[in-house]
Amino acid sequence: MLPQFDYIRPGSLDEAVARGAGDGAVLHSGGTDLLGCLRDGVFTADTVVAIGHLAELRGIEETRDGGLRIGALSTLSEIAAHPLIAERYTVLSLGAGSAASPQLRNQGTIGGNICQRPRCWYFRGDFHCLRKGGSMCYAVAGANQYHCIFGGDRCYIVHPSDTAPALVALGARARIIGPSGTRVVPLESFFVLPAQNVRRETILEPGELVAEVLLPPPGVGLRSTYRKVRARGAWDFALAGAAAALTFSDGRVNGGRLVLSGVAPIPWRAAEAERVLIDNPLDAETIRRAVEACVADARPMPHNGYKVDLVRGVVAETLRSLA
Amino acid sequence: MSEESGKRHDSKRGVSRRSFLGTMGAGTLGVAVTGRTAPAREAVTVESDGTHPVTLRVNGRRFDLRVEPRWTLLDVLRDHLELTGTKLGCSRGECGACTVLIDEQARYACMTLAVEADGREITTVEGLMHGEELGPVQQAFVEEDAFQCGYCTPGQVVAAEGLLRGNPDPDLAEIQKRMSGNLCRCGAYDHIFKAVRRAAELRRSTTH
Numbered sequence A: 001m002l003p004q005f006d007y008i009r010p011g012s013l014d015e016a017v018a019r020g021a022g023d024g025a026v027l028h029s030g031g032t033d034l035l036g037c038l039r040d041g042v043f044t045a046d047t048v049v050a051i052g053h054l055a056e057l058r059g060i061e062e063t064r065d066g067g068l069r070i071g072a073l074s075t076l077s078e079i080a081a082h083p084l085i086a087e088r089y090t091v092l093s094l095g096a097g098s099a100a101s102p103q104l105r106n107q108g109t110i111g112g113n114i115c116q117r118p119r120c121w122y123f124r125g126d127f128h129c130l131r132k133g134g135s136m137c138y139a140v141a142g143a144n145q146y147h148c149i150f151g152g153d154r155c156y157i158v159h160p161s162d163t164a165p166a167l168v169a170l171g172a173r174a175r176i177i178g179p180s181g182t183r184v185v186p187l188e189s190f191f192v193l194p195a196q197n198v199r200r201e202t203i204l205e206p207g208e209l210v211a212e213v214l215l216p217p218p219g220v221g222l223r224s225t226y227r228k229v230r231a232r233g234a235w236d237f238a239l240a241g242a243a244a245a246l247t248f249s250d251g252r253v254n255g256g257r258l259v260l261s262g263v264a265p266i267p268w269r270a271a272e273a274e275r276v277l278i279d280n281p282l283d284a285e286t287i288r289r290a291v292e293a294c295v296a297d298a299r300p301m302p303h304n305g306y307k308v309d310l311v312r313g314v315v316a317e318t319l320r321s322l323a
Numbered sequence B: 001m002s003e004e005s006g007k008r009h010d011s012k013r014g015v016s017r018r019s020f021l022g023t024m025g026a027g028t029l030g031v032a033v034t035g036r037t038a039p040a041r042e043a044v045t046v047e048s049d050g051t052h053p054v055t056l057r058v059n060g061r062r063f064d065l066r067v068e069p070r071w072t073l074l075d076v077l078r079d080h081l082e083l084t085g086t087k088l089g090c091s092r093g094e095c096g097a098c099t100v101l102i103d104e105q106a107r108y109a110c111m112t113l114a115v116e117a118d119g120r121e122i123t124t125v126e127g128l129m130h131g132e133e134l135g136p137v138q139q140a141f142v143e144e145d146a147f148q149c150g151y152c153t154p155g156q157v158v159a160a161e162g163l164l165r166g167n168p169d170p171d172l173a174e175i176q177k178r179m180s181g182n183l184c185r186c187g188a189y190d191h192i193f194k195a196v197r198r199a200a201e202l203r204r205s206t207t208h
Ligand SMILES: Cc1cc2nc3c(=O)[nH]c(=O)nc-3n(C[C@H](O)[C@H](O)[C@H](O)COP(=O)(O)OP(=O)(O)OC[C@H]3O[C@@H](n4cnc5c(N)ncnc54)[C@H](O)[C@@H]3O)c2cc1C
Pocket: A026, A027, A028, A029, A030, A031, A032, A033, A034, A035, A036, A072, A076, A098, A099, A100, A101, A104, A107, A108, A109, A110, A111, A112, A113, A114, A115, A116, A117, A160, A161, A162, A163, A204, A208, A209, A210, A211, A235, A236, A237, A238, B092, B093, B094
């Protein structure tokens, strides 16, 4: 059975923010990540503040600038099945559709997906690790086959989300509502590296919640896709993945982003590879150079060197499928 | 948190923790008004050791009961409504043994707080019977020998039902994808996938 907690279903968004800022309060959207964390004692909660009923946080609709507003409570199933998202923002549709299992996608929300806690087995297990306020990262000398090859520093988690890389690739922004007002932040600046703060994965302050995700209008000639490698065919987290959203003109890449999943503590922008792609046709030679640029600064751990080759393979496949 | 006590639904008075099961109201079969939008909800505060009244509509019957915040829908179905067809496997959203339909959608009962299921339409494997007869999905699992130990089967059957309600004629790839949230430690997958195909035929040929 779950440990005990108070349950609050606030009457309004304002009340949700006020209650969410309380000591020991945690937000509950779909609960698919939260309940697992509580059950396993990853963290404790005095109060669960349920926000799943708040109408302001729902809905998917076009914005006046030609972009798209996705309410934070939109489920992964809704996003994966949305015709406009599939057509214009394919990478997000595929990311949402490849996360977790059908049942979890029916319940899990995009807000919860980008705010979920890492899956490192030491963090989830009975280890008082650095991220839980302890003094060491057990992955450094331990079983680190599923840990990061980029961006590690004292702690070596990978970010578990399959939608976050797509959102970063698309240049999406998050509207965040908190006790001191509203701010709109590019998803790229939403995630926190261990070097910045080893205790948290997002910039959210107590009481802040993600209200919606805003997609810019799709760029002219945008092609996008997501590929995810996992250890088996059924549901699983990414061992490595690539979210690409590139714009083309006259047969050449003229903009866009390439973002890796499953290999870094945040959705990892392959900036060097993006530079290789720009102004070039997406041919075999460009792809070969982009792939090498992707892995040039990889720092594998003793047991996850295979991820370097996985990145090579998944990036090559991803780019080829857009050519 | 204590300044809210006036608003609390205090529940502890005179009721033992184990006997919250209240009335089992009249049948409401066939009123499944479903939709994606959550029903309007009033504000609620429940203390950790308190309980809150909820109404669950399970297999067309209405149950009024009081639940603790930490009880999952699975706890309530099995331990309080005695609907033990829904199984406890991992209690972590990993295996699918606890699959139920909530407002027509397959979800894990172990990852759903009972208090969050208030007012929802819930279907468990028991609700797929046609009287004393097996429903088409159950029948198909028998015909195709789609289990060995049988532990995962109720969850598989409900997941298949949820799939077929949304897509009455799925191909194999779709079946494999949509059944991927249900693990079978006996590895009966081939038979399970065949059973879902067979269930689709049976559902089309029976009027219900
Ligand atoms: C077995 C299993 C497999 C999974 N596989 C994958 C996978 O392959 N890929 C993947 O991406 N994910 C995976 N997940 C993770 C995840 O549960 C879901 O993807 C889901 O989207 C989380 O959404 P939720 O609404 O259920 O989140 P919740 O559990 O409600 O919340 C998750 C966290 O975010 C916080 N939160 C929730 N909503 C907000 C908000 N609006 N603003 C600020 N904070 C918020 C909560 O306080 C909590 O800490 C898996 C989970 C399980 C249990």
